[in-house]
Amino acid sequence: MRKILITYFFVIVTLLCACNNDGSKESGLALVKTTNPAPLSLEKSTKKELDLIGAIEQDVESFKELYDVSVLKGKEDILVAYKVRHMQRFHMKKIEKKIKKLLEDKYSQENFIVSSDYKIFLEAVKLEEKLKDPTYSTEKAEKRLQEIIKLKKELT
Amino acid sequence: MGGKTKEQKQYQSLEQKHEVKRPVLKNCIKAFFVGGLFCIVGQAITYFYIYFFNFTEQTAGNPTVATMVFISMLLTGFGVYDHIGQFAGAGSAVPVTGFGNAVISAAIEHRTEGFVLGVGGNMFKLAGSVILFGVFSAFVVALIKVLLIKWGVI
Amino acid sequence: MRKGKQSWIFPNKPVIVSTGVSVGPFEANGKLVADFDIIHDDLWMGEDSYEKAQRVLMEEAAKTAIQKGNKTKDDIQFFIAGDLINQITPSSMAARTIQLPYIGIFGACSTSMEGLALASFFLNYNGADYVVTGASSHNAATEKQFRYPTEYGGQKPPTAQWTVTGAGAALLKKNENEKGLPVTTSATIGKVIDLGMTDPYNMGGAMAPAAADTITAHFNDLSLDPSYYDLILTGDLAKIGREVTFELLQKNGLNIEWEKFQDCGLMIYKDDQPVQAGASGAGCSAAVLYGHILNEMQKGTYKRVLVVATGALLSPLTYQQNESIPCIAHAVSIEMNE
Numbered sequence: 001m002r003k004i005l006i007t008y009f010f011v012i013v014t015l016l017c018a019c020n021n022d023g024s025k026e027s028g029l030a031l032v033k034t035t036n037p038a039p040l041s042l043e044k045s046t047k048k049e050l051d052l053i054g055a056i057e058q059d060v061e062s063f064k065e066l067y068d069v070s071v072l073k074g075k076e077d078i079l080v081a082y083k084v085r086h087m088q089r090f091h092m093k094k095i096e097k098k099i100k101k102l103l104e105d106k107y108s109q110e111n112f113i114v115s116s117d118y119k120i121f122l123e124a125v126k127l128e129e130k131l132k133d134p135t136y137s138t139e140k141a142e143k144r145l146q147e148i149i150k151l152k153k154e155l156t
Numbered sequence: 157m158g159g160k161t162k163e164q165k166q167y168q169s170l171e172q173k174h175e176v177k178r179p180v181l182k183n184c185i186k187a188f189f190v191g192g193l194f195c196i197v198g199q200a201i202t203y204f205y206i207y208f209f210n211f212t213e214q215t216a217g218n219p220t221v222a223t224m225v226f227i228s229m230l231l232t233g234f235g236v237y238d239h240i241g242q243f244a245g246a247g248s249a250v251p252v253t254g255f256g257n258a259v260i261s262a263a264i265e266h267r268t269e270g271f272v273l274g275v276g277g278n279m280f281k282l283a284g285s286v287i288l289f290g291v292f293s294a295f296v297v298a299l300i301k302v303l304l305i306k307w308g309v310i
Numbered sequence: 311m312r313k314g315k316q317s318w319i320f321p322n323k324p325v326i327v328s329t330g331v332s333v334g335p336f337e338a339n340g341k342l343v344a345d346f347d348i349i350h351d352d353l354w355m356g357e358d359s360y361e362k363a364q365r366v367l368m369e370e371a372a373k374t375a376i377q378k379g380n381k382t383k384d385d386i387q388f389f390i391a392g393d394l395i396n397q398i399t400p401s402s403m404a405a406r407t408i409q410l411p412y413i414g415i416f417g418a419c420s421t422s423m424e425g426l427a428l429a430s431f432f433l434n435y436n437g438a439d440y441v442v443t444g445a446s447s448h449n450a451a452t453e454k455q456f457r458y459p460t461e462y463g464g465q466k467p468p469t470a471q472w473t474v475t476g477a478g479a480a481l482l483k484k485n486e487n488e489k490g491l492p493v494t495t496s497a498t499i500g501k502v503i504d505l506g507m508t509d510p511y512n513m514g515g516a517m518a519p520a521a522a523d524t525i526t527a528h529f530n531d532l533s534l535d536p537s538y539y540d541l542i543l544t545g546d547l548a549k550i551g552r553e554v555t556f557e558l559l560q561k562n563g564l565n566i567e568w569e570k571f572q573d574c575g576l577m578i579y580k581d582d583q584p585v586q587a588g589a590s591g592a593g594c595s596a597a598v599l600y601g602h603i604l605n606e607m608q609k610g611t612y613k614r615v616l617v618v619a620t621g622a623l624l625s626p627l628t629y630q631q632n633e634s635i636p637c638i639a640h641a642v643s644i645e646m647n648e
Contacts, residue, residue, distance in 0.1 A: 168506065171550075176468040235461060
């Protein structure tokens, strides 16, 4: 009986793990390993814009509690997604508040969406990948960004 | 029966000598690992939902719980879960799968008394008190939190 | 004839003509499978509820006993049976099928010896020519009533016992100067003993004092020495209960050899079967005695055996109301008639 039971578990575990191994794209592994995506702007990539998001990324990365920061700038909103270090995950809410306050104080004219959720990070990385494709239109990207923001605001 | 008589006390101490004790430490270790294994499965399912569906870490909890209960339902029906339970103790009773097992096992057990009075009436025989006291204690905790916020303590 | 305080002796020595034992799949994997008459490989016995399955076990055991004794039901006067389920319905419904005048008895797991003692008493005093007596239990039906659902994954402590799925019945008759048959020679009716044990997962520990009390009373009443018997067999005390009873008996000044003091609950299953402390249930002592022990007696392994079936007279209601567990034990002595 015990043998059956053990095999049962392994079957379930392997089945579920197998599902996660999907393709070799960067985003496929974004949940598991550090990807360090470059900050991106959905629209024109002027020097000023790039400097701004670069500075934001630097500011956020200066927090010791987190790693892997993704910054995406849309028309009006800037999405900042990051992963919190495992031992700090109990303070996730506090960290989020802290980052939001810092960013809003420093760049008061921008609108920030800050999230430590894996899903948001994953979607941000996916979107960045799509942006590498020159045929992917800015409108589509903006629409997708808004969808991610909506997802972030959903609670249950 | 009030206090124990001298005879009863005497016998009980004699009986204690022979009684095999629960191996508490061993049980704890087993419970830790099996319970941990359950949680790994749960985490894998959470990631599955995050990855393939539109769920965030915040929202993936509900479908994960439902899936875990579903799995424990299958294991109960195939007659595996009670063996896991005997081996793992609290490891399989404390996670939400234990709750699923309590509901399903009662439902299976009373299937022979019909659907309405048997399954319907007895399904929550074990889990009913979990629901009752769970909801009630959640209510009490929420009430305390609301009051504390109102008084400006937190 | 009463002897001493609470014992009967049967000078006419009623004969155990034949026996019938029917068991479930878990017992079929046990040690004594060769001694059972009917073995089911399905816990449901082809019925749609466990209670009905238990009724089938009882019916089969009784019918087999009658058949093996080459009798028909018209030869038999009384059917004495009992079990653990609410209002002993499996026994009563088996009696409905068998259509014999029926006496339903309840002594929890001591029912088997209660029935054997009563049957012997009837036969000894010309109350009947033939009597069938038996007891049954079904693991799933009993667990359902007394504990948790069978599939519930609660952890059972090492003191817990496994209820036997099985029934045993015996056909007894008046002795007409026959030799070489197992006969009942005396019986001791126990009194209810309660030493304040409350754990329903430790039946052996609760029942031990009752067993010790009845065994002591038996030897006092009959002025016998324990060495008179080749085997003293308790019903379902299991590991812990057997040790405790043994110590209590030593304290009472009875010098019993450990090897001659056995327990049905430790005989029926193999060591690797997951039954914690051992077996229990009304069917346990019935199946082991009417199956294994009587076979062994006929082979000559034992000449005189004292069977002490123990019962815990609790209900699910009383232990939830924090009542302690009252226990009882009845003893019947079985000897080969020479």
